[in-house]
Amino acid sequence: MPRIELSPEGLSREAGEMARRAAQGLGTVRRLGRPRPGATPREAVWRGDKVTLYRYASADKPGTRVPLLIVYALVNRPDMVDLQPDRSLVRALTERGFDVYLLDWGEPDATDRALGLADYVLRYLDAAVDWLCAELARPAVPLMGICQGGTLSLCYAALHPRKVERLVTTVTPVDFHTADDMLSHLVRHIDVDALVDAYGNLEGDVLNALFLSLKPFQLMQQKYLRFVDGLDDDAATAMFLRMEHWIFDSPALAARACREFARDFYQANALARGALRIGSRAVHLEQLAMPLLNVYARDDHLVPPAASRALGALVTAAPYAEHELPGGHIGIYVARTRGHALATVIGDWVGT
Secondary structure, eight states: OOOOOSSHHHHHHOOOOOOHHHHHHHHHHHOOOOOOOOSSSSEEEEEEETTEEEEESSOTHHHHHHEEEEEEOSSOGGGGGGGEEEEHHHHHHHTTTTTEEEEEOOOOOOGTHHHHHHHHIIIIIHHHHHHHHHHHSSOOOEEEEHHHHHHHHHHHHHHHHGGGEEEEEEEEETTTTTTHHHHHHTTSSHHHHHHHHSSHHHHHHOOOHHTTTTTIIHHHHHHHHHHHHHHTOOHHHHHHHHHHHHHTTOOOOOOOHHHHHIIIIIIIIIHHOOOOOOOOOEEGGOOOOOEEEEEEEOOOSSSSSHHHTTHHHHHHHHHHHEEESOOOTTTTTTOOOOOOHHHHHHHHHHHH
């Protein structure tokens, strides 16, 4: 470790060097502009209100490759899976032979505050799956769920098992009451009804503040010090700016969906207990019958491995496999495109 000099002269030199690097960094940031996530061309192929189904560019016609429908969380934009050309899960999956589709939930506004989980799962997701099945002339399609999107995909697959050919869940919470789940401990002590009554739709900034509070030093101080240290690397700086844009450009969460997810999943742990209802329908994970791959991140602070691995004990009829990847909640998606570990695991499991 470098020796820290605490003399006035040493501290003065350190402060001067930091100021120099910060000034140099401002020039780098101005030169790079405002990098945005997104690398792979895509087209909108279906819409339902504010929800959009995208197909990512492929040289092959639809139906000639193995389709994969990615279902993202409601609380972030899905741009993270296609951050930049050399850090793109979408591109890696395409190179593995998949025909990649993605469901973008859009941005709810005040007119959408009454949208609940039944709307997202049984209306929008179901309509997108029906459209894709008809378009590809298939009775069912493979789904891949990410984080909260994985939880919603599990619910959908349990309610419509004949429409899901196989299911991949990634960093997906299932048991929301594991001892090491810091987010759950926080949410269980929040008066969600009062919060939603006060705010209506919960803005992305409020949710981000909650997520960042779980690791305040690492996520709000340490990363910016590292950013300053790396300002002489244009590629690293551009990636950092893309990630920051993604983090702080989160959509709002519809009021009713926020209330239901916090109450039923985080507070009541209804999915793991077999007591969950989506609308008027009961969700039982033992009804899952399609092949299921569950991927979790070893160092995940938002969805601890135990919260994901609980799925294995709840799936009784489906062929079940699970895989651990090194890295954190986001790191497993923004790994280098070439040799992307998550795309490799999925491709090997599917057989592409």
